[in-house]
Amino acid sequence: MGKMIQVKEEQKERVVIFCPIENDKEKAYQFAEISRLCFSADMEVVKIFSQSIDAFNRRTIMGVGKLAEIKEFLKENPCDCLVVDYQLTGSQLRNLSDELEIKVLDRILLIIDIFALNAKSSEGKIEVKLAQDRYLLTRLSSMQGSQGRFGGSGAGMRGPGETKLELDRRKLEKEILLLEKEIEKIKNSRRQNKVLREKNGIKNVVLGGYTNAGKSSIFNLLTKEKIYADDKLFATLDTTSRRMYLEDGQFCLLIDTVGFISKLPHELVESFSATLEEVAGADLVLHVVDIADEFYKKNIEITNKILDDIGATKNRIVILNKSDLLTKPIEIEDRQILFSTKKKDNVDKLKSFIKQALDE
Ligand SMILES: Nc1nc2c(ncn2[C@@H]2O[C@H](COP(=O)(O)OP(=O)(O)OP(=O)(O)O)[C@@H](O)[C@H]2O)c(=O)[nH]1
Ligand SMILES: [Mg+2]
Incomplete structure (x- = not known):
């Protein structure tokens, strides 16, 4: 049996x-x-x-x-x-x-x-933990009396990885200081890497855009990677960078990172400063848009505002993704390109579009 x-x-x-x-x-x-x-x-x-x-x-x-x-x-x-x-x-x-x-x-x-x-990478976990701690610290005194409904389990109380959320003020404050130091270290090593790349003339291209637009899917197509892409918001938390070959063996560094959303909580913006610094420091932003989203124009506005706020380069091109789902033709403006990671029919055109923008 x-x-x-x-x-x-x-x-x-x-x-x-x-x-x-x-x-x-x-x-x-x-x-x-x-x-x-x-x-x-x-x-x-x-x-x-x-x-x-x-x-x-x-x-x-x-x-x-x-x-x-x-x-x-x-x-x-x-x-x-x-x-x-x-x-x-x-x-x-x-x-x-x-x-x-x-x-x-x-x-x-x-x-x-x-x-x-x-959050999968240690860096992502540190950033999330810091955001959680900052959130809890500002609300701690009022939340503690709430008949144990906080500090419980399930949504809202999930720690990144195995870590448990702390509900003790002193411990929280101590932990925040430690996490902030960790993030400074990450930033410093990122900055050093960037200086090295600049020395070697390697350009940074970052994928930005509203969450679920298809950034990771495009990243995979352009770099032949297999990172996680899913039909959920914020499937990507961790920054991944890989070489992207353009033509004649020339390459740049393509960076995939966290997606944006309206009213991004400041706890997150502050805690994700290492990640956002990577976006801000890029030579070119590929702004990916889910053209099949009924509200895509609003999503473009939201992304542009966040990119402006974090001081990202104005060198941006817009990839109107998921064109396979379009039911009627749309107007394509300057610095925009139609694309579909499902059809995969104009990868080369996209690459030369990127190259052109990089050479400007
Ligand atoms: N139909 C269609 N679906 C797509 C296309 N590109 C991506 N998708 C789907 O859209 C969903 C989101 O794709 P991701 O690549 O994870 O999007 P993302 O922008 O990285 O999202 P986050 O990391 O969550 O911010 C997945 O289910 C993909 O399979 C496309 O061109 N056409
Ligand atoms: Mg993603």
Whole structure:
């Protein structure tokens, strides 16, 4: 008789989402984005609630009526967690959690949590840990009293790798200092590498763009690599660089790194300074766009703003990716090229486009 193998079924956490709506026109975008974030954190979205930000209540973000409505819903439809698409203070997190008797995650913690799930390299783990510690430190005093709903397990509390999240202020502060030192070391060694490359005349080309646009897929095509690409947000956390041969044996360094998103939490921007410095220091940015995304124009704006903010070079070209999914022709502007990693039909054209931009 064969051995019985017990398969542990992975239960997704069931969540309800609450979206404070700042701008009615962007509601559909906001719903789509926060749902995809939850999906990327391995959560199952049961329902989305929303309310105009005008009804804002400092204690709980949402008005009393909305709070009662969600409470009622949760009675009939038990869920593990409430996700609020907003940045919350420690006491708001606690008030909501106490009222609804459920774990509460805000947008920032959700994004940090996805990062924690996806960090593989030691550098990525250090950056995520620092973001988590900074997040916790600013909210610690209010969160600690919250009937043990923080410091628990599951989404929002996943540490990168095997590490456990610390909920002791002194230990947190000490850990933050150590992590900051580690990041300085990483930055220094990156800077030294860059100086060496510059000496040897090797150009850096970085893939940038909204998360899930297809950066890693393009990286793999251009460098014949096989790094992880997935239909989830922030599949890539770790920076990878490889040689990319252009023509006549000439090469440059192609860098794949983390994707962008609107309202990127400052905890993450600060903690990922080593990664973002790599993007900022490139000679050329390949701005990858998912042309099949209904909101691709907005994603272009978001990426451009972040690239400007971190001081990335203005030498940018736009790769309108996933052209295989286009149902109608679109207008292609200057410094843009249509591409598809599924069709793979104009890799050479893309390479000469890159070369041209590098030679400018
Ligand atoms: N149809 C289609 N799908 C694509 C194309 N390029 C990439 N994809 C898919 O889009 C998803 C995201 O691709 P990735 O390469 O992981 O995207 P990324 O920009 O690296 O994403 P993050 O690392 O998560 O920020 C994957 O499921 C890919 O298979 C394309 O040209 N056409
Ligand atoms: Mg990627």
